[in-house]
Amino acid sequence: MAEVVILDSRAAAGALVADEIVRLVDEVRNPVLGLATGSTPLPVYEALRERLAGHDVSHVRGFALDEYVGLDVTHPESYRSVITREVIEPLGLDPELIRVPNGALETVRHAGDDYEREIIDAGGVDLQILGIGTDGHIGFNEPGSSFASTTRLKTLTEQTRADNARFFDSLDEVPRHCITQGLGTILRARHLVLLAFGDAKAEAVAAALEGPVSAMIPASAVQLHPHVTVVVDEAAASRLELADYYRYSYENKPSWQGI
Numbered sequence: 001m002a003e004v005v006i007l008d009s010r011a012a013a014g015a016l017v018a019d020e021i022v023r024l025v026d027e028v029r030n031p032v033l034g035l036a037t038g039s040t041p042l043p044v045y046e047a048l049r050e051r052l053a054g055h056d057v058s059h060v061r062g063f064a065l066d067e068y069v070g071l072d073v074t075h076p077e078s079y080r081s082v083i084t085r086e087v088i089e090p091l092g093l094d095p096e097l098i099r100v101p102n103g104a105l106e107t108v109r110h111a112g113d114d115y116e117r118e119i120i121d122a123g124g125v126d127l128q129i130l131g132i133g134t135d136g137h138i139g140f141n142e143p144g145s146s147f148a149s150t151t152r153l154k155t156l157t158e159q160t161r162a163d164n165a166r167f168f169d170s171l172d173e174v175p176r177h178c179i180t181q182g183l184g185t186i187l188r189a190r191h192l193v194l195l196a197f198g199d200a201k202a203e204a205v206a207a208a209l210e211g212p213v214s215a216m217i218p219a220s221a222v223q224l225h226p227h228v229t230v231v232v233d234e235a236a237a238s239r240l241e242l243a244d245y246y247r248y249s250y251e252n253k254p255s256w257q258g259i
């Protein structure tokens with residue numbers, strides 16, 4: 001089962017995950033990070049700024065989960081722009097080694113297959129950061145997504161568009177389509193780290209971790225993966241039936257185990 005770590009702040013969650021990423025950067029020859037966008041991973045990226053200062057990051061590769069389709073790549077809310085602003089520039093990573101799916105309309109027919117090939121050629125993702133949507137999506141795999149899916153074009157739900165409208169001037173500006181790594185792609189990463197904060201995520205987190213494995217809750221795919229760490233605050237953990245057991249397990253964990 002997933003290891004569930006319940007912490008009292010987003011900063012503590014960010015620090016825990018950042019420590020593991022620093023370990024990979026220092027110890028793995030060609031570390032490949034799976035990057036997420038949205039508000040959730042920001043504490044991880046913030047913690048990394050301080051922690052990675054002075055470390056050699058020239059060899060770090062990264063793959064973002066998803067991108068809007070039809071949004072100009074130079075738009076400030078394209079995920080290429082977000083990853084550049086939040087990850088590449090502050091952490092000093094090589095932009096050539098950090099990939100984001102190509103959401104250009106002209107090439108979207110083969111962009112998914114191209115991206116899959118790039119991930120495989122890089123040796124696969126070592127640690128995949130994941131947020132979770134209020135509808136249970138990971139990446140932009142909306143309810144109903146196949147557990148075998150690979151990177152492809154998807155239609156966003158109205159719920160996701162409304163959730164993301166805060167990043168745009170109006171709901172109308174939020175694209176209707178995206179290109180996202182599939183659940184099958186995500187499940188190939190060697191370590192999944194799912195973060196969630198706040199009440200609004202509590203139901204989706206409980207459904208994903210303790211409900212049935214179902215395409216209706218795409219994040220329940222994590223139950224099929226052998227190495228998953230879920231890092232949540234108290235609010236996002238508030239619907240978890242086994243919360244006391246998760247706390248007990250974490251408190252009594254041997255220090256050599258890591259996450």
Ligand code: PGA
Nearest residue numbers: 038039040041131132133
């Ligand atoms: P958020 O989005 O981090 O902005 O809440 C998470 C997601 O949609 O995966």
